[in-house]
Amino acid sequence: MRPLNTGLQRSGTTIFTVMSALAARHGAINLGQGFPDTEGPADIVQAAAAALLDGRNQYAPLTGLEELREAVAAANARDYGLAVDPEREVVVTSGATEAITACLAALLDPGDEVVLIEPLFDTYLPVVRMLGAVPRLVRLEPPGWALPRAELAAAFGPRTKAVLLNSPMNPTGKVFTPDELGFLAGLLAEHDAYAVCDEVYEHLVFEGRHVPLMSLPGMRERCLRVGSAGKTFSLTGWKIGYVTASPPLAEVVARAHQNLTFASAPNLQRGVAHGLRKERGYFAALAAGMAERRDQLSTGLAALGFDVLPTAGSYFVVADVAGLSDEDDVGFCRWMVERAGVAAIPLSAFYDRAPPRSLVRFAFCKRETVLDAALARLRSALPERDRGWG
Numbered sequence: 219m220r221p222l223n224t225g226l227q228r229s230g231t232t233i234f235t236v237m238s239a240l241a242a243r244h245g246a247i248n249l250g251q252g253f254p255d256t257e258g259p260a261d262i263v264q265a266a267a268a269a270l271l272d273g274r275n276q277y278a279p280l281t282g283l284e285e286l287r288e289a290v291a292a293a294n295a296r297d298y299g300l301a302v303d304p305e306r307e308v309v310v311t312s313g314a315t316e317a318i319t320a321c322l323a324a325l326l327d328p329g330d331e332v333v334l335i336e337p338l339f340d341t342y343l344p345v346v347r348m349l350g351a352v353p354r355l356v357r358l359e360p361p362g363w364a365l366p367r368a369e370l371a372a373a374f375g376p377r378t379k380a381v382l383l384n385s386p387m388n389p390t391g392k393v394f395t396p397d398e399l400g401f402l403a404g405l406l407a408e409h410d411a412y413a414v415c416d417e418v419y420e421h422l423v424f425e426g427r428h429v430p431l432m433s434l435p436g437m438r439e440r441c442l443r444v445g446s447a448g449k450t451f452s453l454t455g456w457k458i459g460y461v462t463a464s465p466p467l468a469e470v471v472a473r474a475h476q477n478l479t480f481a482s483a484p485n486l487q488r489g490v491a492h493g494l495r496k497e498r499g500y501f502a503a504l505a506a507g508m509a510e511r512r513d514q515l516s517t518g519l520a521a522l523g524f525d526v527l528p529t530a531g532s533y534f535v536v537a538d539v540a541g542l543s544d545e546d547d548v549g550f551c552r553w554m555v556e557r558a559g560v561a562a563i564p565l566s567a568f569y570d571r572a573p574p575r576s577l578v579r580f581a582f583c584k585r586e587t588v589l590d591a592a593l594a595r596l597r598s599a600l601p602e603r604d605r606g607w608g
C-alpha cells in the first residue's frame with residue numbers, strides 16, 4: 219500500500235493521550251493532562267442543558283451564535299478595553315485547537331515562515347508543517363524562561379509571515395512581560411507580520427494581570443487572539459473556542475473554519491455566552507483558587523527534593539528532577555507512573571529536537587485532596603527509588 223501523509227504518520231499519538239492511558243493502566247493519579255477534576259460552574263452547565271431542550275439544535279451560524287459573539291466582544295471590552303465588533307470580528311470554533319489551526323491556515327501559504335517559541339504546545343508544529351509553512355524556533359531557557367531578544371530578532375526575516383505566541387504559556391507557566399510584548403510588537407511592525415495569540419489561560423494569571431499583545435499600540439490589526447471556554451470555565455470537554463481579529467483577518471479565519479468544522483454545538487455556545495457574562499468576581503476567584511493549588515503542589519514537590527521553577531500562570535508547574543535521578547525526563551516519568559502512581563509529562567515532549575533532559579511538567583488544576591494524595595505517593599516511593607528500585 220502507498221504511504222500516507224508523512225508528517226502525520228511521523229507525529230505519533232500526543233504525549234497527553236499516551237500518559238493518560240498509562241495513568242489509567244497503573245491506577246496513577248493523573249497530573250499529566252491539563253484538565254480540572256471538578257465540574258465547571260453549575261449555572262453554565264444548566265444554561266447549556268436548558269439550551270438543549272428548548273430547540274435550536276440545528277447548525278449554528280458559521281461564525282457562531284450571535285449571543286456568544288456578543289458575549290466575546292463584551293468580554294474583550296470589559297477585560298482589556300478592546301472595542302470589538304461582534305458581527306465582523308469574532309469567530310467561534312470547536313476549541314482553541316481548531317481556532318489555532320484556522321488562524322494559521324488563514325495566514326500561511328506554503329513556504330511562509332512562522333516564528334515559534336519553544337517549549338511549545340504540541341499541536342503547533344504539526345499544523346505549521348501540514349500547511350507547508352516553515353517553522354523558525356526560538357528557545358526559552360529555564361529557570362527564568364526570559365525572551366532571548368537577539369535570537370528572536372534573528373528569527374525574523376523577509377519570509378516571516380507570523381509568530382505564534384502563547385501567554386500565559388504551556389508548559390512553562392511563563393507570563394510574557396509588557397516589555398517583552400513591546401519588543402515583539404516592534405518586530406511585527408518592522409517585518410509586517412501577524413501574531414496568532416494563544417491566550418487560553420488568560421484568566422489564569424496569578425500575579426499582575428494578563429495583557430493581550432493585541433492591546434499594544436499598532437497591534438490591533440496584526441493579532442488574532444484565541445480564547446477557550448475549556449480553560450476559562452473549567453469545562454475542557456466542551457471544546458468551544460473563539461477568535462477575535464480585525465474584519466479582514468476574521469473573514470479568512472471564518473473561511474478556514476468553514477472547511478474544518480463549519481459550526482460548533484449551539485447549546486454549548488449558549489452556555490459559554492452565559493459564562494462570559496459572569497461578574498468579575500468569578501474570574502478573580504478562578505485565578506485565586508488555582509494559585510492556591512499551584513502553591514500547594516510547588517511547596518510539596520520542593521519539600522520532596524524537586525527543584526521547582528516559578529510559575530506565574532496556566533495549569534502547570536515545571537520541576538527539575540536532576541537532583542533526584544540520573545535518568546532523563548522520560549525515564550523519570552515512566553518510573554513515577556509505574557512505581558509511584560503519579561503521572562506527569564516529560565518536558566522533552568514540548569521540543570522539536572535536542573530538548574533539556576531533566577524537566578517534568580505537573581498539572582495542578584486538581585482538587586486539594588488529589589494533590590495531597592499525589593505528594594504522599596511520591597513521598598513514600600522516592601526513598602525506594604534511592605534503594606535501587608528505579
Ligand code: PMP
Pocket residue numbers: 252312313314315316339384387388416418445446447448449454457458459
Ligand atoms: N493551547 C494551549 C496552550 C493549551 O494548553 C490548550 C489545551 N491544553 C489548547 C490550546 C487547546 O484548547 P482547547 O481545549 O480549547 O482546544
